[in-house]
Amino acid sequence: MIFKACLLAVLIGSTSQVSNAQEIVAIGEFEIDRTEVSIAEFAEFADETGFVSQAERAGGGEVYALGWQQQAGWTWKTPFGQTPDPNEPAVHLTFDEAQAFCQWRGARLPTDSEWMEAAYTERRLNPPAGFATDVTYPYPTGDSPRGANCLSDCGRVPSRIDYSDQLMRGIGPAPVGTTRQGVNGLYDMGANVWEWVDSGSEREKVTRGGSWWYGARRMHRDDRATKPRDTAVVYIGFRCARDR
Secondary structure (H helix, E strand, C coil), X not given: CHHHHHHHHHHHCCCCCCCCCCCEEEECCEEEECXXXXXXXXXXXXXXXXXXXXXXXXXXXXXXXXXXXXXXXCCCCCCCCCCCCCCCECCCCCHHHHHHXXXXXXXXXXXXXXXXXXXXXXXXXXXXXXXXXXXXXXXXXXXXXXXXXXXXXCCCCCCCCCCHHHCCCCCXXXXXXXXXXXXXXXXXXXXXXXXXXXXXXXXXXXXXXXCCCCCHHHHCCCCCEEEECXXXXXXXXXXXXXXX
């Protein structure tokens, strides 16, 4: 808790925009990132602030393999213990670490209601074929989960990097912005990696969207999950939001 308080005190006083600034999508009274935050984006934050994650200090984050297991060297820099594509989503980060990055960017994590509106209710006035204004869909990809990077029932995603030799199931994330665009022109609100949102209790925070570890049911609008805010695992990432 001391580390968290000190980290946030330093970062709140240093707001910045990353040089490869995330594209922001306006939805009603707020804006949200078009993609999940990438390793490359997070690296700029870490370089500027001297940030060291909980997983780095512990020697590695966790993965589920017949129970939660710590994996040496698995951090946001090397999510599977090896050199990643820098456009993969940043993972092995706690709720507070994700919030700190967003504050550094002059933003914040989205609330649950904001995330849900962005993910499932089409707000574009002239959306492309397959979407209609003000319609709420069951999946962030629309009427069907196809095109998302999920475990087995979303169709093939050619852009995925195969990490199956490191995992009990699934093959890992796709680089941000490479799967099918969904509701509101956003990427990977369903599957790829779970996303932290700023809702829940003091100890437990909500994650939305499911991940490559699960099938399509975890990206359905009726699905909701919570996790301890200090969870740092291989399939939870995030994106930022801000008021308009």
